[in-house]
Amino acid sequence: MTVTTGPAAVRTGDTAEVLAQLLEYLAPVPPRLSMPPKAFTDPGLYELERERIFHRSWVLVGHADQFASPGDYTALDIAGEAVLVARGRDGALHATSPVCRHRLMPLVAAGQGNAKDLTCPYHLWRYEVDGRLIAATHMRGNPDFDPASCRLPGFAVEEWHGFVYVNLDPGARPLAPELSVVEKEMANYRLDDMVQVTSWTEEWHCNWKVAVENGHENYHAIGFHPETVKPLMTGGIDMQVHYDSPVVSRLLSPAGNPVPPTVLPLTEDEQKVLYSFRVFPCGSVATFGETIAWLSLVPAALDRTVVRGGTLMPRQIVEQAGPENLRGPLEEFTARVNTEDRTGLEAVQRGVGSRYARRGHLSPKEPGVLAFYRSLAEGLRD
Ligand code: FES
Ligand SMILES: [Fe+2]
Missing domain, CATH: 3.90.380.10 (Naphthalene 1,2-dioxygenase Alpha Subunit; Chain A, domain 1)
Structure with missing residues (x-):
């Protein structure tokens, strides 16, 4: 059976079977068996993990010492979703989706660094590292575009005694x-x-x-x-x-x-x-x-x-x-x-x-x- 992307399309027979086997670990006496081998290779299960686990769980991304100064950032990929974690000028940590709101150019490559702001390489729109738009070139002629409401989507970020966790669900419980x-x-x-x-x-x-x-x-x-x-x-x-x-x-x-x-x-x-x-x-x-x-x-x-x-x-x-x-x-x-x-x-x-x-x-x-x-x-x- 073919697997295409998107949650509705992922329930192949293999995925349903492996999911049922994994749910048996919730029994009062769980099977003392390792996971089914397909749990590691089934694309449908991976899609479910992305949707149900990695899009709503707290993921450890680093230590506060990596974000000591304003502009310090780590850009990473969480199960296919680009994430930027950065110390803003306000001194707070911010997590955003670093994909340009113009025509979806990624703003930063995975890795660590320090950035005064983020300039899109495509048409040079500029953003604060906290996600706010600073400037959009040659956009005055489009009356439908409101720069004040244009910003990078935000994720939840929490620092627990120096450990920095991100949750792609902005409404996640602390x-x-x-x-x-x-x-x-x-x-x-x-x-x-x-x-x-x-x-x-x-x-x-x-x-x-x-x-x-x-x-x-x-x-x-x-x-x-x-x-x-x-x-x-x-x-x-x-x-x-x-x-x-x-x-x-x-x-x-x-x-x-x-x-x-x-x-x-x-x-x-x-x-x-x-x-x-x-x-x-x-x-x-x-x-x-x-x-x-x-x-x-x-x-x-x-x-x-x-x-x-x-x-x-x-x-x-x-x-x-x-x-x-x-x-x-x-x-x-x-x-x-x-x-x-x-x-x-x-x-x-x-x-x-x-x-x-x-x-x-x-x-x-x-x-x-x-x-x-x-x-x-x-x-x-x-
Ligand atoms: S895609 Fe970023 S400025 Fe055009
Ligand atoms: Fe080990």
């Missing part, structure tokens, strides 16, 4: 109340006084869920990361999962032999866990002692995922050590781990496309994966 438990549990990490030391963007050739499910378990440290992550997991690969809501889950792993903190007032109990929380669909924040890492896995297409991440450390440590001394080792470690994940997950993407691919059985070591499946099913439910 994110912060969802994170109230995390807020309390992370108080001693003093997120507001953390500095971003490194950040990166990569593209992986796999479906976003191949990457996100991998990020919900430590089990794969033994296979993908024997010399990098595994030696750090001195407490083992088990994890405790708290499923707070379809939006937020918390994953706690034993920290093994904790190194006492130098700056943060972490309790003994806090030193004994690696704490992380996920904001569905694709954002995570995790602690490693006094270092915090964030990761966001955003689909660019059915089989391509843009991976963004960063590492933060307490300002006092960064100032004492000098950011340039911290950056090198952190970048090197991250690049190694990312390459291990990317190489492995791109191979998995080839595996899910096999005609002999079937659902597999999940290990008790991967309860986080089931939590993700449950959120996914909630998001896909009509």
Whole structure:
């Protein structure tokens, strides 16, 4: 059956079948099986994900340090929708659709930078980074055109203790109340006084869920990361999962032999866990002692995922050590781990496309994966 774009045209037999299988994860006793292979390859399901998940969920896009000055921006693609996040002259963060209102020329390429304003390359209309039109060339002769009411459509944007989230639904419910438990549990990490030391963007050739499910378990440290992550997991690969809501889950792993903190007032109990929380669909924040890492896995297409991440450390440590001394080792470690994940997950993407691919059985070591499946099913439910 052919699949064309648009929500009405996507319900092929495959899509309906895979959707029904995913909804089974909402049962009181969910199947302890991995997702059907078609969940990673079916174009109809991807259309549903765009419509029901990525057009109305909070997507982690970066850290406030990337938006320190007016004009600082990140331009990205969220499941096929161009998005510009920028610090305006008013000091506030704005998220807009950076597509010119004249004849739909994209105003900015994906990436980061600083812009005084946005000039359309086509006929040179100019916009503020917050979306307001500054000037439109040669338009006075058209009495129907009202420059005052012409502006780039806006999206919802929220900063939670430095982490910047965007929601394409401008009327989305705020994110912060969802994170109230995390807020309390992370108080001693003093997120507001953390500095971003490194950040990166990569593209992986796999479906976003191949990457996100991998990020919900430590089990794969033994296979993908024997010399990098595994030696750090001195407490083992088990994890405790708290499923707070379809939006937020918390994953706690034993920290093994904790190194006492130098700056943060972490309790003994806090030193004994690696704490992380996920904001569905694709954002995570995790602690490693006094270092915090964030990761966001955003689909660019059915089989391509843009991976963004960063590492933060307490300002006092960064100032004492000098950011340039911290950056090198952190970048090197991250690049190694990312390459291990990317190489492995791109191979998995080839595996899910096999005609002999079937659902597999999940290990008790991967309860986080089931939590993700449950959120996914909630998001896909009509
Ligand atoms: S398309 Fe932007 S000015 Fe014409
Ligand atoms: Fe990994």
